[in-house]
Amino acid sequence: KRLCAATAAILSKPEDRVNVTVRSGLAMVVNGSAEPGAQLLVSSIGVVGTAEENRGHSARFFEFLTKELDLAEDRIMIRFFPLERWQIGKKGTVMTFL
Known part of the structure; x- marks a missing residue:
């Protein structure tokens, strides 16, 4: 739940x-x-598509994960995958139509 938030x-x-x-x-x-x-x-x-965006996200995720998991930064790897709205299915359709 904390990771979701x-x-x-x-x-x-x-x-x-x-x-x-x-x-x-x-x-x-x-x-x-x-x-x-x-x-x-x-x-x-829409939010993980550039190096600049991901640098900021990475810093915040690393801050959270190092504290929550008590791991050193060199023990964590983050991989970012930008998606398009048509690539996510939900409620019997895709996000394009929601």
């Missing part, structure tokens, strides 16, 4: 437009080490 705030989206999946306990190697780490995949319409 943080994501909504960081991306300036309403919480009902944010979906979060957490998969804990997975084997993961980051920077050649199997020490605890995290990978965050962020896909969104």
Whole structure:
């Protein structure tokens, strides 16, 4: 729930437009080490399409994740995926028509 609220705030989206999946306990190697780490995949319409936008989002996500997960910054990776409205299905249609 905290990650959902943080994501909504960081991306300036309403919480009902944010979906979060957490998969804990997975084997993961980051920077050649199997020490605890995290990978965050962020896909969104209209707010993750430029390096400048993502630099700001990255800073805020890193601030949140390092505190919440007690991880060093080098143990976290974020991948941004810009989406178009027609690529998201909801309520039997796509976001283009909602």
